Amino acid sequence: MFSISAKKSLNLLKEIIRISNSTIRVDDRLDAILENISFSFSFKSIALYILDTEKKQIHLKTAKGAGFKNTVNLDEDFIELCKRNKENVIFDKTSKDFKFLISVQEDPAIGKGVLFPIADDKFYYGIIVATLNESEKLGKQSLELMQAITHEIAGTMRNAQLYSNAKDTVNELLVLNDVWNAMSSTLDLDALLDITINKARSCLKAVCGIIKLYQEYGEEEKIVYCNTEMFEQHKLMEICDEIHKEIQETGETVILEDGILEQLNCPTDAVMAAPIIHQGNCIGSVTLFGTEDGSRFEKREKSIFSTIASQISAMIHQALLIDEAKVINREKELMVRELTTLFELNKAVMTTIDLDRLFHIILTAVTIGDGFGFNRAMLFLYNENSGLIQGMMGVGPDSAEDAWKVWSEICEHDKTLKDFVEEKELELPQSKLNEMVKRLRVSIEGTSILGLTVKEKQSFNIKDVSHDPRVNQELLSQLHCRAFATAPLMASGKVVGIILVDNIYNDRVITDDDIRLLTIFANQAGMAIDNSVLYKNLEKTHHQLKEAHNKLVHSEKLAALGEMAAGVAHEIRNPLVSIGGFARRLSRKLEDREESHYVNIICKEVERLEIILNDILVFSREEPLALGTHDINSIIDDTLQFFINDFNKSNITVDKEFEEEVELVEVNFHQLKQVFINLFSNAKHAMEGGGTLKIKSFRTDIEAGAFATVEISDTGSGIPYNIITNIFNPFFTTKDTGTGLGLAITHKIISNYGGDIEVFNNDEGGATFVITLPSKKMEQYNKEGGTL
Amino acid sequence: MKHIMVVDDEENIRFLYKEELIDEGYEVILASSGNEALELLKTNKPDLITLDIKMPGMDGIETLRRIKEIDKNMPVILCTAYGQYKQDFSSWASDAYVVKSADLEELKTKIKSMLGENK
Ligand SMILES: Nc1ncnc2c1ncn2[C@@H]1O[C@H](COP(=O)(O)OP(=O)(O)O)[C@@H](O)[C@H]1O
Ligand SMILES: [Mg+2]
Numbered sequence: 001m002f003s004i005s006a007k008k009s010l011n012l013l014k015e016i017i018r019i020s021n022s023t024i025r026v027d028d029r030l031d032a033i034l035e036n037i038s039f040s041f042s043f044k045s046i047a048l049y050i051l052d053t054e055k056k057q058i059h060l061k062t063a064k065g066a067g068f069k070n071t072v073n074l075d076e077d078f079i080e081l082c083k084r085n086k087e088n089v090i091f092d093k094t095s096k097d098f099k100f101l102i103s104v105q106e107d108p109a110i111g112k113g114v115l116f117p118i119a120d121d122k123f124y125y126g127i128i129v130a131t132l133n134e135s136e137k138l139g140k141q142s143l144e145l146m147q148a149i150t151h152e153i154a155g156t157m158r159n160a161q162l163y164s165n166a167k168d169t170v171n172e173l174l175v176l177n178d179v180w181n182a183m184s185s186t187l188d189l190d191a192l193l194d195i196t197i198n199k200a201r202s203c204l205k206a207v208c209g210i211i212k213l214y215q216e217y218g219e220e221e222k223i224v225y226c227n228t229e230m231f232e233q234h235k236l237m238e239i240c241d242e243i244h245k246e247i248q249e250t251g252e253t254v255i256l257e258d259g260i261l262e263q264l265n266c267p268t269d270a271v272m273a274a275p276i277i278h279q280g281n282c283i284g285s286v287t288l289f290g291t292e293d294g295s296r297f298e299k300r301e302k303s304i305f306s307t308i309a310s311q312i313s314a315m316i317h318q319a320l321l322i323d324e325a326k327v328i329n330r331e332k333e334l335m336v337r338e339l340t341t342l343f344e345l346n347k348a349v350m351t352t353i354d355l356d357r358l359f360h361i362i363l364t365a366v367t368i369g370d371g372f373g374f375n376r377a378m379l380f381l382y383n384e385n386s387g388l389i390q391g392m393m394g395v396g397p398d399s400a401e402d403a404w405k406v407w408s409e410i411c412e413h414d415k416t417l418k419d420f421v422e423e424k425e426l427e428l429p430q431s432k433l434n435e436m437v438k439r440l441r442v443s444i445e446g447t448s449i450l451g452l453t454v455k456e457k458q459s460f461n462i463k464d465v466s467h468d469p470r471v472n473q474e475l476l477s478q479l480h481c482r483a484f485a486t487a488p489l490m491a492s493g494k495v496v497g498i499i500l501v502d503n504i505y506n507d508r509v510i511t512d513d514d515i516r517l518l519t520i521f522a523n524q525a526g527m528a529i530d531n532s533v534l535y536k537n538l539e540k541t542h543h544q545l546k547e548a549h550n551k552l553v554h555s556e557k558l559a560a561l562g563e564m565a566a567g568v569a570h571e572i573r574n575p576l577v578s579i580g581g582f583a584r585r586l587s588r589k590l591e592d593r594e595e596s597h598y599v600n601i602i603c604k605e606v607e608r609l610e611i612i613l614n615d616i617l618v619f620s621r622e623e624p625l626a627l628g629t630h631d632i633n634s635i636i637d638d639t640l641q642f643f644i645n646d647f648n649k650s651n652i653t654v655d656k657e658f659e660e661e662v663e664l665v666e667v668n669f670h671q672l673k674q675v676f677i678n679l680f681s682n683a684k685h686a687m688e689g690g691g692t693l694k695i696k697s698f699r700t701d702i703e704a705g706a707f708a709t710v711e712i713s714d715t716g717s718g719i720p721y722n723i724i725t726n727i728f729n730p731f732f733t734t735k736d737t738g739t740g741l742g743l744a745i746t747h748k749i750i751s752n753y754g755g756d757i758e759v760f761n762n763d764e765g766g767a768t769f770v771i772t773l774p775s776k777k778m779e780q781y782n783k784e785g786g787t788l
Numbered sequence: 789m790k791h792i793m794v795v796d797d798e799e800n801i802r803f804l805y806k807e808e809l810i811d812e813g814y815e816v817i818l819a820s821s822g823n824e825a826l827e828l829l830k831t832n833k834p835d836l837i838t839l840d841i842k843m844p845g846m847d848g849i850e851t852l853r854r855i856k857e858i859d860k861n862m863p864v865i866l867c868t869a870y871g872q873y874k875q876d877f878s879s880w881a882s883d884a885y886v887v888k889s890a891d892l893e894e895l896k897t898k899i900k901s902m903l904g905e906n907k
Contacts, residue, residue: 575800577801577890578798580890581801581804581890582800585804610890642894
């Protein structure tokens with residue numbers, strides 16, 4: 001009978017409790033416990049088996065004595081057996097279960113075995129198996145003691161498991177913490193991904209890792225590797241793509257199963273992949289290949305990995321947001337800069353309606369530092385009617401030396417656009433550039449960037465003039481620059497002009513941003529120019545109206561004067577006739593005597609007074625006239641009668657070229673005579689030193705009717721161009737003794753008949769007046785068969 | 789020798805015309821009003837009459853009408869101090885009209901042509 005004293009039992013139990021609560025490793029504790037048992041009991045051998053997590057096998061943990069199998073597969077019966085006998089099972093050497101555990105052949109002395117389950121009220125942790133000699137028995141006391149001991153072991157094992165679980169969790173947290181720390185070290189997405197995959201790999205003890213972001217993520221694929229040298233990289237990529245397809249659907253982290261691995265022909269049997277989710281879309285995946293110790297990935301790793309993957313997702317989201325924010329910020333900053341510039345420029349441009357000043361401000365805005373800072377700027381206006389682009393003004397230094405001087409000066413005075421605009425008297429640019437620009441005139445037809453700018457209503461940035469066939473060579477020879485840009489000045493959808501800029505001195509490349517801003521500004525500037533032109537036109541119209549008004553007042557005065565003149569004409573005329581008549585008589589009587597000179601003066605002055613009197617009377621006449629049909633040739637002939645003497649005296653020959661009959665209908669003979677009197681006397685005055693008066697008359701029959709035309713050409717002085725538009729105005733005269741009424745009356749008479757009078761200077765000198773009047777139609781001639 | 793009657797209310801004009809026309813080789817009868825002219829016509833038969841339009845009493849137009857009543861074929865030249873065409877005198881029964889001027893050339897030419905003295 002095998003028994004232990006009570007005291008010994010107590011000591012043993014005390015020792016085992018001490019061991020199980022010690023801080024040494026759990027395996028060492030179990031060793032020590034088993035040692036103590038084997039020492040206190042007279043078991044032939046003893047072993048501790050631990051149930052694996054699957055609960056399908058028990059593994060030998062520690063043993064005293066030989067013969068125990070390392071691993072035992074548990075069959076249903078055996079488990080049932082253990083469950084049924086929570087206390088202990090004693091079995092015979094011949095029993096099936098006994099053979100399971102021990103190979104009896106090792107020691108024939110072993111008679112039977114005892115099996116003690118290690119369990120608490122919830123779990124089995126394992127078993128203790130002990131062997132006894134055939135003859136030996138275990139007393140009740142010993143069995144109870146063993147039971148207390150196995151309870152203690154169960155407690156130890158539970159504690160150990162709890163501890164290990166806690167340690168694992170702490171480890172996980174440490175891993176994640178590590179990854180997070182790494183992640184927060186930078187904001188750059190590429191760096192982040194790189195750090196993360198490295199950390200994930202090392203924490204999860206994987207061989208290599210890949211993060212792959214697909215198109216859905218952004219503009220292009222992004223792949224981050226780590227440690228992939230071990231395998232064929234393109235093979236890994238292939239696998240990643242396949243996995244991605246898979247997890248895109250499920251959105252879950254997976255550990256690949258053997259079947260799939262085989263199907264993918266995977267170089268390692270440990271593969272784990274997790275999706276990267278952004279705004280509900282799977283935009284990529286992170287995959288780990290192989291483990292350092294050749295084991296498979298476990299659930300625990302999967303959960304860590306999953307956490308890391310979602311962290312990557314969050315990180316990408318953040319990075320994208322930051323990127324976006326950065327872009328927005330940059331845009332905003334730019335916009336604010338642009339807006340302030342444009343605001344300042346517009347304010348500047350709106351300060352004036354004086355065109356020259358406006359041009360100057362616009363060009364200064366484009367060249368000054370706080371504007372656009374171009375080296376040179378030129379402004380052209382486009383005339384829609386003529387299709388010409390005319391240079392108006394150029395601003396910028398004439399040479400590189402000048403440029404440096406100007407710029408350093410500006411830096412010194414720190415002059416801003418605002419200061420510049422506020423200067424009361426802007427000095428208009430006196431540069432050679434300005435002179436050159438003013439001489440430039442380009443047609444919009446043919447090849448030229450200026451023409452294109454107008455036609456296409458868009459800006460051009462010519463980066464290399466020598467290789468751009470659209471550049472007008474003539475313009476180029478004036479500009480000398482290597483690159484330039486143009487922008488249309490727009491107003492209400494129309495091109496009113498062009499701004500041309502270059503950086504000839506510092507060679508700064510003109511960027512697309514420059515062009516964009518310049519274009520916006522050009523729009524504003526175009527509007528300002530348009531306004532200014534409108535205003536100018538308004539001013540001009542106003543001026544014209546005022547002039548017309550003055551003329552009206554003038555002609556009213558004239559009419560009043562005419563009436564009065566008509567009233568007194570008779571009274572004045574008679575004495576004039578007497579004075580003049582007798583003076584002439586006297587002059588003839590005196591003949592060559594000295595005194596005849598005085599009398600001649602009287603004659604001349606009376607003549608002049610009579611002319612004035614006639615003119616005034618004619619001009620103020622409005623009454624209806626007797627109208628009839630007259631041959632224009634006979635009217636001319638009749639008029640020439642008056643001039644025979646004068647023309648002889650002045651050495652003027654008359655050259656007539658009349659068509660046979662030129663009939664005028666519904667005209668007043670005397671009025672027409674007045675017309676020719678006026679024209680002939682002007683011709684006479686113009687040919688003081690002699691000449692030829694050519695009178696040509698002819699008839700034209702056209703669809704609209706028949707016309708009589710008379711051309712009266714002299715060989716006199718001609719009419720200076722600056723006065724040619726004035727000669728028909730009443731009272732316009734260049735003569736000391738003129739009234740300025742002759743042509744005014746002539747014009748009035750002709751237009752009253754629906755005719756026209758034109759004047760031009762002859763190439764060979766002298767002036768030609770052309771009168772056109774409505775005439776009798778050809779058929780009427782035929783019907784009536786001839787003249788008056 | 790042709791006889792010409794000059795009718796004008798202005799003495800100086802009558803005097804001027806008389807002197808000039810005598811120089812031209814005509815015989816001149818003077819009348820200072822329309823009435824006087826008609827009176828004279830009873831005893832004289834001039835070859836041509838020059839008639840001032842604006843005269844006190846009977847004006848030139850009325851005088852012209854009466855002259856034509858007496859002798860339909862009597863050549864009459866109307867002389868006016870107005871502009872050439874205040875009214876179109878050619879529409880009146882006169883044969884011609886001239887605007888008075890210190891230069892009597894036009895008047896003399898007209899007289900000559902009406903008397904058939906043209907070259
Ligand atoms: N045939 C001409 N040759 C040169 N100048 C002329 C001629 N006809 C008219 N003119 C110019 O036009 C002006 C106006 O002519 P007009 O109205 O007849 O007035 P007046 O003869 O009294 O000066 C003249 O003073 C002169 O300068
Ligand atoms: Mg004139």
